Amino acid sequence: MQADGSFSAILAIKTRGDKEYPHIRLVFTIEQSRKYKDLIFEIQKMFGGIGRIYHADSTVRYQVTNINDLLTVIIPFFMKHQLRSGKLVSFLHFKYIVEMMSARAH
Numbered sequence: 001m002q003a004d005g006s007f008s009a010i011l012a013i014k015t016r017g018d019k020e021y022p023h024i025r026l027v028f029t030i031e032q033s034r035k036y037k038d039l040i041f042e043i044q045k046m047f048g049g050i051g052r053i054y055h056a057d058s059t060v061r062y063q064v065t066n067i068n069d070l071l072t073v074i075i076p077f078f079m080k081h082q083l084r085s086g087k088l089v090s091f092l093h094f095k096y097i098v099e100m101m102s103a104r105a106h
Helices: 034-046 067-080 085-102
Strands: 004-016 019-033 052-055 059-064
Touching: 004 085, 019 034, 019 067, 019 085, 034 052, 034 059, 059 067, 067 085
Parallel strands: none
Antiparallel strands: 004 019, 019 059, 052 059
């Protein structure tokens, strides 16, 4: 079984009326083969039901995008259960961005 997880800060351009402005979208994702969809539902349950689950042809994807959920559930979990190597570096960058956006320091 191979799962892929990521911490992303996606810079996008939003349009409001006739004006465009940059927008940062924060996303925690776990993607898994569709045959392990029950595992994805268990992960969502373990995180208190936050986030959404999306189904594709051969995969199922769990995503958390709410900044409060990221700050109060996802980040504390990964601070307690530390990742290793490159994923840890990605997580720490993500954590910094979430904290700055939450404090409106961005």
